[in-house]
Amino acid sequence: MKAGPLNRWLDGLIPMLEQRLQDNPHGDLVRWQETLNQLPDITPDNVDLNASAITVTKDGGCSPEQTEQINAALSVLKPWRKGPFQLFDTFVDTEWHSDWKWDRIAPHISPLKNRLILDVGCGSGYHCWRMLGEGAARIIGIDPSYLFLTQFESIKKYCGPKAPVHLLPVKMEEVPENLQAFDTTFSMGVLYHRRSPIDHLIELKGTLRKGGELVLETLVIEGEEGECLMPEDRYAMMRNVWFIPSCDTLRLWLRRAGFNDIKLVDLNKTSIEEQRKTDWMVYQSLDSFLDPNDSSKTIEGYPAPLRATFVATK
Numbered sequence: 686m687k688a689g690p691l692n693r694w695l696d697g698l699i700p701m702l703e704q705r706l707q708d709n710p711h712g713d714l715v716r717w718q719e720t721l722n723q724l725p726d727i728t729p730d731n732v733d734l735n736a737s738a739i740t741v742t743k744d745g746g747c748s749p750e751q752t753e754q755i756n757a758a759l760s761v762l763k764p765w766r767k768g769p770f771q772l773f774d775t776f777v778d779t780e781w782h783s784d785w786k787w788d789r790i791a792p793h794i795s796p797l798k799n800r801l802i803l804d805v806g807c808g809s810g811y812h813c814w815r816m817l818g819e820g821a822a823r824i825i826g827i828d829p830s831y832l833f834l835t836q837f838e839s840i841k842k843y844c845g846p847k848a849p850v851h852l853l854p855v856k857m858e859e860v861p862e863n864l865q866a867f868d869t870t871f872s873m874g875v876l877y878h879r880r881s882p883i884d885h886l887i888e889l890k891g892t893l894r895k896g897g898e899l900v901l902e903t904l905v906i907e908g909e910e911g912e913c914l915m916p917e918d919r920y921a922m923m924r925n926v927w928f929i930p931s932c933d934t935l936r937l938w939l940r941r942a943g944f945n946d947i948k949l950v951d952l953n954k955t956s957i958e959e960q961r962k963t964d965w966m967v968y969q970s971l972d973s974f975l976d977p978n979d980s981s982k983t984i985e986g987y988p989a990p991l992r993a994t995f996v997a998t999k
Contacts, residue, residue: 690866690894697861698853705854710831717835720761724842725751727773732844734818737784738769738776739811741843747773762836764966767808772843780966782959783811786873786902790994793950795898797821800868803892805857806875809836813850816871823849829856863891873902873994878925886942893999899944904929905952905993910937914987921974921983921990932993944997951994 729741747755752774759765759777768779798820804813807826810833816824828834837852844850857875870892872885879885889899906914908931920926930938932949939947957980960971971990976982981989 690864694861694864694866698855701859702853702855710854714831714835717762717832720758721835721838721842723754723758724839725754727751727843729773729843734814734844736771737788738771739814739840739844740771741773742771743773759839759965762832762839764968765809765836766966767811770811770840772840777965778963779809779811780960780963780970784815785959787812787815789951789953790900790902791815791819793948793994794900794996795869797869801866803827803860803867803870805870805872805889806878807833807852807871809833810840810850810852812871812873813837813852814840814844817848817850821849824851826850826852827855827857827860828852829854857885857888860888860892862888865891865894867892867897868894869898869900871900871902873900876901876903877920877927877929880927882928882930883938883942886938886944890943890999895999897999899939899997899999900994901935901939901997902951902992902994903935905932905935905991906988907931907991908934910934916985916987919985920987921971921985922969935993935995939995939997944999946996946998948996949993950996951992953992955990955992 727743727747730744731742733740755772755775759775765777765779767781767783768777770777797816799822802816802821802824804824804826807813807828810826813824813826831854834852834854841848870889872889876882876885893899906929910933912931913934914929916926936947955971957972962970974984975989976984983989
């Protein structure tokens with residue numbers, strides 16, 4: 686990884702992560718690491734990064750003992766939110782059909798072949814693997830969750846330990862300002878969690894080289910330019926939701942942040958088929974977050990989740 690414009694980041698990143706791991710930043714981290722070691726060593730014969738479920742298979746299949754080991758280890762890492770994944774005979778049916786989102790936005794972004802990509806708030810890394818399947822040269826995902834990191838490493842064990850896909854347990858504000866390194870930066874499902882959304886857009890712009898592309902997906906509301914929802918407390922039972930703009934307001938934010946060629950490429954009302962409880966995510970999901978008598982509203986009475994994807998150029 687230590688090459689070109691990433692040097693400035695990596696020089697400080699490595700000692701920071703080493704110190705953070707020494708400090709044991711999560712009480713379950715040791716248990717999760719032990720779980721990774723319990724995954725059986727299997728070399729897949731086929732890896733398909735372009736299927737709806739990231740898929741690894743072995744000719745003739747795995748032994749029952751190996752399948753049991755995989756099931757047991759991956760079960761320790763619940764809840765699985767972004768996916769799905771097919772690891773040999775184990776299908777990880779995640780809370781989100783992340784493949785549906787990818788299918789909606791992929792036709793509208795610049796080809797990813799040979800591009801250096803940053804995926805902000807990448808979760809367990811599902812979309813990172815889809816980006817590699819599109820021919821990206823290298824993908825760096827960032828997400829501060831150590832559970833997501835462990836889930837990612839469990840997938841990477843079989844999809845390719847040496848694949849140019851990496852997940853770093855860091856926050857966006859820990860990425861150096863004005864890195865100007867990436868050809869494409871994705872921020873999907875992050876903006877509404879930021880107290881200062883325009884600062885987030887400026888941070889994203891700083892990650893991009895001149896002419897680089899931002900792919901931004903976030904919650905929006907219907908409305909005119911200037912309109913924005915700020916929940917009183919929770920939104921769809923989420924505490925950390927700050928600002929949900931109209932599409933025209935978000936377009937204005939992007940202009941003010943310095944982006945050009947701003948295009949709304951997808952507008953989609955989240956369905957209970959796309960986000961739902963499964964055996965791999967047994968907690969409450971979207972159906973519990975909506976008004977039981979009016980699915981056009983959240984349980985708090987706000988407009989139900991509507992998600993927009995914008996593509997813009999630095």
